[in-house]
Amino acid sequence: MKWNKMQLLLPFTAATLLVGACSNAGTTTNAATEANQAGTASTAPAASANGDAAAEPVKVLWWHSMGGELGKAVDQLVSDFNASHSDIQVEAVYQGTYDESLNKMKASMDSKSGPSVIQVYEIGSRFMIDSGAITPAQQFIDAESYDTSNLEPNIAGYYNFDGKQYSMPFNTSNPILYYNKDMFKAAGLDPEKPPATYEELSQTAEALTKAGNTGASFAIYGWFMEQFLAGQNADYVNNGNGRDTAATESLVNSAQMVKTLSWWKEMVDNKTASNLGRKTDDTKKAFIAGQVGMTMDSTASLRGIVDGAAGKFEVGTAFMPKPAGTTDGGVIIGGASLWIMNNKTDAEQQAAWSFIKYLAEPQTQAKWHINTGYFPITKLAYDEQIVKDNLAKYPQFQTAVDQLHATKLSSATKGAVIGVFPEARQIVESAIEEAFTGGKAPQAALDHAAAQITEKIATYNKTTAK
Incomplete structure (x- = not known):
């Protein structure tokens, strides 16, 4: 060929x-x-x-x-x-x-x-x-x-x-929620019942926020926003997330995305969640240092996080949160x-x-x-026995396995397919920053992002047209 x-x-x-x-x-x-x-x-x-x-x-x-x-x-x-x-x-x-x-x-x-x-x-x-x-x-x-x-x-x-x-x-x-079980206990929260919804996470973050500590910190990362959408079984682009036919329109300004960004911004505004920027390394370090009670990170970071916190506090893991009442969706x-x-x-x-x-x-x-x-x-x-032994040493990884297996394949959870995805992620990250700094309201920031991504998709599609 x-x-x-x-x-x-x-x-x-x-x-x-x-x-x-x-x-x-x-x-x-x-x-x-x-x-x-x-x-x-x-x-x-x-x-x-x-x-x-x-x-x-x-x-x-x-x-x-x-x-x-x-x-x-x-x-x-x-x-x-x-x-x-x-x-x-x-x-x-x-x-x-x-x-x-x-x-x-x-x-x-x-x-x-x-x-x-x-x-x-x-x-x-x-x-x-x-x-x-x-x-x-x-x-x-x-x-x-x-x-x-x-x-x-x-x-x-x-x-x-x-x-x-x-x-x-x-x-x-895939990403999971990491939380500090010792911090939960100190705040009078049940360390075996992590928040499962946006609403519960907001309440938990407020309870964990005390002098010198913040309830949560999530990196401004486009991948997380894609996960929040998939958790609500919502597509990132049209045409079956670009899987039925080539995508022509971005859907990052959907009601589900606006709801997510508004929820996240509210925690940042009331200082129950700290904004440490785009680098997951920074949120990871803050979490391991015991400065934030909850964070989101890849399952690939699990061993490093658990080992990093060893001797300081016990790490808990949970599924990615969803809005209350959400029954469909999963992780990508x-x-x-x-x-x-x-x-x-x-x-x-x-x-x-x-x-x-x-x-x-x-x-x-x-x-x-x-x-x-x-x-x-x-x-x-x-x-394999070595996998069983590893799960015994790092039981937190079972959360990741269960979350993967609980996800039903759909256009949303399969993930979007577009030729300009890296650019789209950066555009979404810029929109999140605009919303956090007050430059634009969540809806306006995401409307602008959707328009930019749609324009780039159109250029790509024209270039690749047979």
Whole structure:
């Protein structure tokens, strides 16, 4: 298969934004949380120097965005795979943030220097499909009747478009509410009954706000607003959240979004919630320091938060709050998936698929999960003893598992699909800031944001029109 040359002109502007699906640390998109399933591979004989056919291993180049400790976990997965597959050798190369990696991929599209498989954050999915640069995972699934029944439906579902699995999930997370149980006790609150609704959270934040401490602090992060919408089973864009047909209009000024921003602003205004800006690192540090009673963060941050609070206070976890009376909705996964590039030989693509299947095996997923905090993408990983032991050590993670399993797939909980998602997130974050500072009322701020996003969607759609 060849690159679609027209797609080289696609305006993927995420490079100007350092926006992550599971981390809003303000500098990278590396850390966020989960996923995959099993296999072997074909070999591609190569000619040796004397003309004899030699069974040279097929080389698979994997570009990823997992730095630091996550990068070490990636390297271990690759080492384990290579040790057990003499016919395939995978080379993992860190390419910086998700945005940086995508830009490098674009630059490599006219050459053979690019990856065999690339890790792309979830909000880059529309671009990857439109690029014409990938072979859908569904092609390999169908070719061998690969069993996907054990994949977590709420994880695999995000990357399924028009009934086709385009990529395989790898690192997956969702956000949860973290709270200080000791602070709850000191305020006379039941530490085993965290707030479940907006209204309850407001009351709890007021009770926790005392001299030197604030009841809550949530980072100004577009991903959280997307989650609040999904929790009310409301779409982010039209046309089935961009999944029925291409989205043409932003819905971020919906009644559900206005209600959410108004609720959040009220807590900031009455100083029961502190505004620490856009970085989740800042709210995380304040929470671990015992300065705020509640915060929201990715499930991928759970181990770091629990370990950071050890010896200071007990950390509780709860589902993301919803408005009172809300019965539908759930959470959207964050993280990234693996895409196979179509400018490689059939043998190399097949080898890449074999590696992806290895990453999805229960034993592999179990190791990935306990070393990173990301969800296992296969349900069978929970049967592995090391996962059971990890849940015993970090029982707070059960909340994340239960929240994922309680979510029913819908257009809202599958997540929006637009080619300008990174820009949309930044626009929404600016709208939140305008509302908090009094520059605009919540409705006006979100009306302006919706208009801006709709305009950018229109430009993208015109550029990608066949």
